[in-house]
Amino acid sequence: MTDSTDGFFDNYGGKYVAEVLRRPLDELEAAFRDAMADRKFLDELSEIQRDYIGRPTPLYFARTATQILGGAKIYIKLEGLANTGAHKINNAMGQCLLAKRMGKKRIIAETGAGQHGLATAAACANLGLECTVYMGEVDVRRQQPNVAAMEFYGAKVHAVTSGSRTLKDAVNEAMRDWAANPDSTHYVLGSALGPAPYPDIVREFQSVIGNEVKKQAQEREIKIDALVACCGGGSNSIGFFAPFINEKDVRLVAVEAGGIGPDAGQNASRMTGNAGKVGIMHGYKSRFLLDDDGQALATRSISAGLDYCGIGPQLAALGESGRVEFKSALDSEALDAVQFFAKNEGILFALESAHAGAQAIKLAKEMGKNQTLVVNMSGRGDKDVFITSPVFRKDEWLGFLHSEIQRLEKSTDIHDADLMGAR
Numbered sequence: 001m002t003d004s005t006d007g008f009f010d011n012y013g014g015k016y017v018a019e020v021l022r023r024p025l026d027e028l029e030a031a032f033r034d035a036m037a038d039r040k041f042l043d044e045l046s047e048i049q050r051d052y053i054g055r056p057t058p059l060y061f062a063r064t065a066t067q068i069l070g071g072a073k074i075y076i077k078l079e080g081l082a083n084t085g086a087h088k089i090n091n092a093m094g095q096c097l098l099a100k101r102m103g104k105k106r107i108i109a110e111t112g113a114g115q116h117g118l119a120t121a122a123a124c125a126n127l128g129l130e131c132t133v134y135m136g137e138v139d140v141r142r143q144q145p146n147v148a149a150m151e152f153y154g155a156k157v158h159a160v161t162s163g164s165r166t167l168k169d170a171v172n173e174a175m176r177d178w179a180a181n182p183d184s185t186h187y188v189l190g191s192a193l194g195p196a197p198y199p200d201i202v203r204e205f206q207s208v209i210g211n212e213v214k215k216q217a218q219e220r221e222i223k224i225d226a227l228v229a230c231c232g233g234g235s236n237s238i239g240f241f242a243p244f245i246n247e248k249d250v251r252l253v254a255v256e257a258g259g260i261g262p263d264a265g266q267n268a269s270r271m272t273g274n275a276g277k278v279g280i281m282h283g284y285k286s287r288f289l290l291d292d293d294g295q296a297l298a299t300r301s302i303s304a305g306l307d308y309c310g311i312g313p314q315l316a317a318l319g320e321s322g323r324v325e326f327k328s329a330l331d332s333e334a335l336d337a338v339q340f341f342a343k344n345e346g347i348l349f350a351l352e353s354a355h356a357g358a359q360a361i362k363l364a365k366e367m368g369k370n371q372t373l374v375v376n377m378s379g380r381g382d383k384d385v386f387i388t389s390p391v392f393r394k395d396e397w398l399g400f401l402h403s404e405i406q407r408l409e410k411s412t413d414i415h416d417a418d419l420m421g422a423r
């Protein structure tokens with residue numbers, strides 16, 4: 001199974017939207033099919049992937065980790081080396097280039113932690129498009145480093161004050177904007193979910209990850225037995241898995257955020273926890289974390305990027321059919337995996353990706369020495385210093401923050417005034 005059939009993957013997917021959004025979605029689908037059949041568009045995208053994003057990203061043999069664990073050979077797809085630090089740029093760039101081809105001048109996007117907003121803002125800066133990012137007011141406050149980066153790239157960050165003032169409200173606000181401005185504006189959705197055709201579009205732009213792995217493995221005569229990826233909405237995992245779905249001897253393992261435990265409110269596990277239910281939200285049918293009234297449950301994860309209540313419809317279908325195996329990793333296991341790969345390989349996983357890293361550590365030990373697994377490091381961990389430092393070195397971090405605040409409050413000299421005036 002690759003493309004959807006009329007927007008559905010078995011029972012999941014669809015296009016559950018207000019009437020006003022039907023035409024823009026149909027136009028988007030037609031434009032996407034047209035672009036993907038156009039050599040010129042594909043060549044332009046390849047050139048951007050090579051020169052701006054920095055593709056192909058390396059397929060790295062983790063020799064020391066493999067030796068220590070004593071099982072399967074571990075390879076790491078270093079997707080975090082992509083420009084802007086994670087896989088999200090693959091989709092953001094693809095969609096922005098498509099929007100430009102459609103004659104759109106204005107881009108909107110939703111963002112939770114800010115990673116997708118950041119990637120979209122960078123893509124817009126690169127292609128000369130106007131960019132507005134919808135972000136819940138709560139998230140704007142707690143994700144200032146990403147807000148600052150988006151503004152550097154010239155995007156307008158719109159703080160959403162409705163509802164819980166987090167990601168799901170930002171999605172609603174972005175959809176409202178798109179419904180009001182469908183002719184001038186393209187909505188860049190950030191994961192392989194939402195109404196059709198988004199799950200197909202996002203998978204196609206992210207499948208550059210899996211296609212590269214396949215080619216890199218063939219060139220080096222590596223036979224892959226398992227692929228492991230973390231799963232929030234599901235864009236890095238479905239892009240990694242897509243070219244291997246029909247290769248039945250390759251195990252596909254997706255890892256959800258297990259948070260602090262299996263019960264409702266403790267995690268973001270739609271497939272593996274105790275609270276995942278079938279539902280319809282944000283324009284698509286899939287598995288969501290819902291309460292008894294069908295309302296979205298609060299999710300919990302140490303990694304902001306996995307902290308979403310829904311999962312892409314294709315992955316939900318692949319999970320139910322058994323083709324994709326779903327696992328979860330606890331916050332504590334993800335933190336251990338960050339340390340393990342940092343100390344032993346000099347590679348700093350993002351907390352999201354470290355959920356896949358944690359599962360790779362377990363799986364490698366169960367598999368034979370003559371077998372091979374590839375784990376996707378969807379992002380690098382530099383961005384997580386505000387989360388990892390308070391865990392690993394709380395006192396030093398507190399001291400640092402106190403002294404930074406004092407320094408800023410005290411400084412009134414000419415250089416600081418200049419810095420402020422520069423805005």
Ligand SMILES: *Cc1c(COP(=O)(O)O)cnc(C)c1O
Pocket residue numbers: 086087088115116190191192230231232233234235236237305306350352353378379380
């Ligand atoms: C956003 C994010 C994820 C989760 O999103 P998917 O759509 O499931 O890929 C994973 N890793 C990183 C580094 C992210 O920024």
